[in-house]
């Protein structure tokens with residue numbers, strides 16, 4: 001699954017750790033150079049074990065995939081800013097650079113997490129859904145359900161607020177009902 005996000009040719013140093021995270025955060029990624037990451041050669045993905053313990057396995061997988069995508073984006077940004085982006089990064093790098101130029105991170109309207117969440121909605125929502133379906137391996141649950149779950153954690157993006165209110169509220173309810181009672185809600189268009 002990792003190679004889907006990181007490309008086949010690039011070695012990524014990742015460190016997983018557990019810690020108590022603020023608010024409702026279940027996972028957090030620390031890029032190289034971020035406060036909380038003392039390393040110069042690896043990205044840290046942190047998971048809050050107490051919050052993870054209360055989630056269905058599929059939602060734990062969702063959190064890890066979501067954080068892996070943060071790590072992937074941050075790695076590409078790091079390479080791009082350092083001027084050592086590789087052609088091996090191919091399409092994902094080109095898409096990221098286009099987004100980077102369109103929405104400069106220096107723009108005070110963006111914090112880095114939300115900047116990345118916007119990129120995630122545009123390029124990874126379907127991928128997250130597909131990965132979750134693969135992980136859950138339940139032929140009775142349609143892909144569109146997992147694509148709804150993929151929205152968790154992406155509510156601070158303009159793409160979420162632009163959704164038809166009936167749609168965003170149905171997705172939100174589907175996520176809550178699944179997290180709280182493992183209810184499989186019908187998909188909405």
Ligand SMILES: [Zn+2]
Pocket residue numbers: 066070113117153
């Ligand atoms: Zn995030």
